[in-house]
Amino acid sequence: MTKLPTRLIPASVLALALALGLALAMTPAGTAIQNQASASYIDSAGQPRTTTSNLVVTIVQQVYSFTITPNGTEAVPGQTRYGLPGGPVYFNYTITNTGNGTDTINLSTQQPPTGDNFDLLNPTLYLDTNCNGTIDAGESPMASPSVTLPMGGSACVILGGTIPAGTPSGQYANIDLVGTSAGNPTTKDDGNWARATATAQAILTATKSASPTGAVNPGSTITYTISGSNNGGSAASGVNVPGLGTGILVSDVIPTGLTVNAMPTGSAGAGTVQVVYSTNGGLTWSSWPPATPLIGDGTNIAVGMFIQGGPGFFPQGASYTFSFQATVPANAPVGTSYGNTATVRYNDGQTNQTVSTNSTTNTVAASYAVKVGPYEYPLGNPPANSSYLAGQYTVNRSGDTQTINSAYDGTEVIFRHTLRNTGNTSDSFSLSLSGVPTGWTCGFLANDLSTPISGPVGPVAAGGDYNFALRCSIPAGYTGGPFSLTVTATSQGNPGQSDTTSDTVNALADGFRLDLFGGPEGAPSYEQSKTTNGTNYTSDDPNAVNRPSLSPYPFANPGAQVVYRLRITNLNPNGLADNYLLSVNPTDAAAFNARVASVLFYPDGNNDGQPDGPAITNTGLLNFNQTFSYLAVVTLKPSAPPGGAPFNFEARSSTNNEVDWAYTEVWVNTVAQVVLDPDRSGTVTSPGTIQYTHTLINLSNAQAECLVQGNGGSYGWTYQYSDNGGANWYGALAPSLAPNGGSVTIHVRVIVPAGQPIGRTDVNTVTATCNVGAGTATATATETTTVVGGELRLQKSAVSYVGTSNTIRSGDGSQAYPGDVIEYTLVAENIGTGNLTQVIVTDPLPAYTEFVSVSVTAISGFPAGAQVRYSTDGTNWTPTAPTTLSTGGVIYVGVDTNGNNTIDNGDIMPPGAKITITLRVRVK
Numbered sequence: 001m002t003k004l005p006t007r008l009i010p011a012s013v014l015a016l017a018l019a020l021g022l023a024l025a026m027t028p029a030g031t032a033i034q035n036q037a038s039a040s041y042i043d044s045a046g047q048p049r050t051t052t053s054n055l056v057v058t059i060v061q062q063v064y065s066f067t068i069t070p071n072g073t074e075a076v077p078g079q080t081r082y083g084l085p086g087g088p089v090y091f092n093y094t095i096t097n098t099g100n101g102t103d104t105i106n107l108s109t110q111q112p113p114t115g116d117n118f119d120l121l122n123p124t125l126y127l128d129t130n131c132n133g134t135i136d137a138g139e140s141p142m143a144s145p146s147v148t149l150p151m152g153g154s155a156c157v158i159l160g161g162t163i164p165a166g167t168p169s170g171q172y173a174n175i176d177l178v179g180t181s182a183g184n185p186t187t188k189d190d191g192n193w194a195r196a197t198a199t200a201q202a203i204l205t206a207t208k209s210a211s212p213t214g215a216v217n218p219g220s221t222i223t224y225t226i227s228g229s230n231n232g233g234s235a236a237s238g239v240n241v242p243g244l245g246t247g248i249l250v251s252d253v254i255p256t257g258l259t260v261n262a263m264p265t266g267s268a269g270a271g272t273v274q275v276v277y278s279t280n281g282g283l284t285w286s287s288w289p290p291a292t293p294l295i296g297d298g299t300n301i302a303v304g305m306f307i308q309g310g311p312g313f314f315p316q317g318a319s320y321t322f323s324f325q326a327t328v329p330a331n332a333p334v335g336t337s338y339g340n341t342a343t344v345r346y347n348d349g350q351t352n353q354t355v356s357t358n359s360t361t362n363t364v365a366a367s368y369a370v371k372v373g374p375y376e377y378p379l380g381n382p383p384a385n386s387s388y389l390a391g392q393y394t395v396n397r398s399g400d401t402q403t404i405n406s407a408y409d410g411t412e413v414i415f416r417h418t419l420r421n422t423g424n425t426s427d428s429f430s431l432s433l434s435g436v437p438t439g440w441t442c443g444f445l446a447n448d449l450s451t452p453i454s455g456p457v458g459p460v461a462a463g464g465d466y467n468f469a470l471r472c473s474i475p476a477g478y479t480g481g482p483f484s485l486t487v488t489a490t491s492q493g494n495p496g497q498s499d500t501t502s503d504t505v506n507a508l509a510d511g512f513r514l515d516l517f518g519g520p521e522g523a524p525s526y527e528q529s530k531t532t533n534g535t536n537y538t539s540d541d542p543n544a545v546n547r548p549s550l551s552p553y554p555f556a557n558p559g560a561q562v563v564y565r566l567r568i569t570n571l572n573p574n575g576l577a578d579n580y581l582l583s584v585n586p587t588d589a590a591a592f593n594a595r596v597a598s599v600l601f602y603p604d605g606n607n608d609g610q611p612d613g614p615a616i617t618n619t620g621l622l623n624f625n626q627t628f629s630y631l632a633v634v635t636l637k638p639s640a641p642p643g644g645a646p647f648n649f650e651a652r653s654s655t656n657n658e659v660d661w662a663y664t665e666v667w668v669n670t671v672a673q674v675v676l677d678p679d680r681s682g683t684v685t686s687p688g689t690i691q692y693t694h695t696l697i698n699l700s701n702a703q704a705e706c707l708v709q710g711n712g713g714s715y716g717w718t719y720q721y722s723d724n725g726g727a728n729w730y731g732a733l734a735p736s737l738a739p740n741g742g743s744v745t746i747h748v749r750v751i752v753p754a755g756q757p758i759g760r761t762d763v764n765t766v767t768a769t770c771n772v773g774a775g776t777a778t779a780t781a782t783e784t785t786t787v788v789g790g791e792l793r794l795q796k797s798a799v800s801y802v803g804t805s806n807t808i809r810s811g812d813g814s815q816a817y818p819g820d821v822i823e824y825t826l827v828a829e830n831i832g833t834g835n836l837t838q839v840i841v842t843d844p845l846p847a848y849t850e851f852v853s854v855s856v857t858a859i860s861g862f863p864a865g866a867q868v869r870y871s872t873d874g875t876n877w878t879p880t881a882p883t884t885l886s887t888g889g890v891i892y893v894g895v896d897t898n899g900n901n902t903i904d905n906g907d908i909m910p911p912g913a914k915i916t917i918t919l920r921v922r923v924k
Contacts (some may be wrong), residue, residue, distance in 0.1 A: 034454040040529035053794035054692070069359070084233050105179045130209060224252060252305075374499070414449060459887060468667030595641065604629045676696050683786050821852060
């Protein structure tokens with residue numbers, strides 16, 4: 001067995017940490033990247049106007065990627081195990097989903113026809129549920145070896161086989177674990193070779209577990225346990241350990257950042273046990289305790305157990321165990337990975353050996369939280385008499401409320417806000433509004449107070465702020481008050497985390513006045529995510545099988561967890577102790593598999609409804625009349641359809657196979673939710689025509705049957721609707737949308753007749769009313785169209801490319817993968833009959849992307865000498881296109897026609913003039 005250098009960090013740990021980091025960095029599959037440009041200008045009547053382009057939506061596709069560690073070749077295997085001829089050997093592997101969506105990894109093994117001495121008999125795979133490196137009770141061979149993992153998820157498996165009887169010592173067999181993605185069978189990992197070597201000498205096994213497994217919270221404690229036994233053909237001896245003498249050394253390098261303060265514990269079946277530590281990479285060892293707590297650096301700081309004894313002191317069958325606790329830093333960033341592998345050094349009777357355990361990996365979990373409040377005060381509580389000017393009105397800030405004391409109908413009110421990411425990881429946030437009075441047109445704007453916000457904002461770094469605004473147009477005829485609106489910011493990482501703030505207009509006065517001269521002087525003119533159900537029960541007849549029914553049945557949303565509280569009592573008439581195996585048996589497999597992602601059992605010794613340790617598969621030994629309390633955590637699939645999943649919880653005696661069961665069901669709620677985005681505004685001549693586009697998305701978990709119609713047309717304007725790209729137009733639409741993200745693009749054509757006065761505005765509220773099962777979901781989008789003498793039209797299109805190549809992924813930009821480049825082309829054109837002035841086109845950097853480049857590829861129809869100007873703040877202009885743009889940033893483009901190197905009302909855009917802008921972004 002090859003001796004590992006003491007300071008070596010296992011490559012498998014580094015590979016797993018890197019792979020997990022890449023997975024967490026990718027944009028999740030199914031994410032909608034939305035981009036919509038806008039423009040501000042002064043029309044031929046001298047009135048300031050704004051307009052928006054059509055919305056372009058790109059859906060992020062799934063990347064299928066995974067790793068199996070440790071890696072290895074036939075010549076240099078990733079792990080080596082020694083075993084007796086005729087005895088078993090076991091290899092530990094970790095499989096990690098490094099893609100951006102859920103995937104199933106199919107597993108198989110291969111052994112080479114030549115190059116080694118023999119083949120292992122009966123290669124078998126086991127799912128190591130608690131990742132402790134050992135096949136526990138209830139961890140049976142995988143009938144169809146595969147693991148289904150969410151984005152960033154991992155699973156531990158054990159590959160076992162038997163060395164043929166009579167194999168000479170020193171001969172070896174190579175074996176490889178092969179993984180194949182079910183989502184993309186061309187994605188494989190087959191470089192995971194391991195080696196089994198026959199020996200008649202002592203063999204010390206070594207396995208490691210971490211509790212809890214997987215995610216850990218900042219400030220929590222991880223308990224590591226290393227255990228093993230002498231499974232060889234002779235007694236084991238010790239090796240020389242500097243500072244201690246001769247003995248068997250179990251050692252563990254503390255992962256970087258973790259702190260060990262409490263004294264470790266351990267025991268052994270032979271020899272004298274001593275707890276030790278090292279601060280110089282194992283060059284020397286000392287007896288516990290150290291002078292100060294041990295803070296791991298991943299290389300030098302280690303704890304261990306020294307088992308001292310003479311030659312051949314550790315006999316066949318003797319076992320050992322060693323445990324210590326390590327504390328996670330309270331300020332540990334999300335995604336911090338703590339990979340750990342222990343080693344055992346001993347003499348097998350002939351040579352010194354070093355055996356490594358399986359690797360464990362814990363990752364700091366994400367914590368999502370958000371606060372939204374008045375401008376510059378996301379946590380609320382601004383100083384007394386705090387106010388600012390937004391638009392034409394002064395906004396007063398107090399507590400978590402902003403107030404405009406008095407405004408006029410027929411005007412706009414603007415409330416500025418600040419959002420803060422109070423979680424420990426980068427997050428994006430959706431903004432929503434409630435309490436809008438009928439007829440008001442409201443929308444969210446970027447901090448420049450002109451660029452509309454489409455879709456989520458961000459990502460915003462942990463602790464970072466994002467400024468935005470709410471703008472509402474108040475129609476004529478609204479007076480009185482107060483009018484209050486509620487702004488809600490919701491985390492995309494955890495939609496259960498949200499915060500609200502309120503905006504109020506205390507009073508609306510009549511904003512329209514006439515002054516008629518003449519006449520007498522002075523004449524006035526739930527917690528759905530966790531549901532606890534269960535029945536505490538005992539048997540009236542100890543000789544009868546007790547079969548209770550768990551009711552009432554819980555309801556939960558897709559992706560939620562339902563917790564059942566259960567207990568088992570040993571009622572053996574013979575009074576003997578027994579161990580009970582825990583399982584789930586669906587009574588309707590199709591319904592169960594469609595809705596349930598996993599079922600895990602956890603001990604609940606104090607009956608408080610909270611897990612008291614890692615997942616279990618059996619109760620352990622129970623004495624007669626002893627009761628064992630535990631929890632069953634049922635995790636529903638994010639795509640679970642409505643309806644019930646019936647199943648039995650079962651407990652089976654490991655002694656005589658006696659079984660008892662409890663029937664229950666879990667019911668998935670019908671989640672009725674649709675989104676119709678975005679609100680649109682535009683300008684049109686009279687006569688004239690303008691088209692808007694909206695995207696209707698079904699976020700429900702069931703089919704949505706919708707009716708889409710509008711209420712515009714107050715002045716004889718005609719509104720027509722299409723859901724097939726404009727091939728056919730109707731007065732209303734009835735689209736059907738598939739569940740979990742099914743979408744349709746709604747085109748709206750507005751036909752304005754001749755004779756309409758400049759400045760006339762018509763508001764059309766497009767309403768989608770959808771029947772989802774027995775529920776109903778409604779979404780709206782508003783279109784505000786204003787008649788002008790001149791008109792600026794924005795048209796946007798997109799193309800996505802494979803990575804940074806010139807190979808087209810999607811000709812309409814509707815699909816892209818992480819790492820792909822989306823190229824947006826925006827055409828701004830004056831289609832009116834008069835000059836437009838101070839035309840500024842703005843295009844925001846979409847969420848989930850990073851900036852690549854921007855350029856103006858063509859201009860036409862402008863006066864001679866016109867020059868393109870760029871800006872990232874709308875104030876400072878330069879002829880050079882920017883090369884960087886931060887998250888949430890906006891690109892501004894204008895044409896300088898009067899030569900003063902800025903964009904103002906002296907810069908004109910004649911009728912027919914056109915400018916084409918290209919924005920390139922990369923999907924994260």
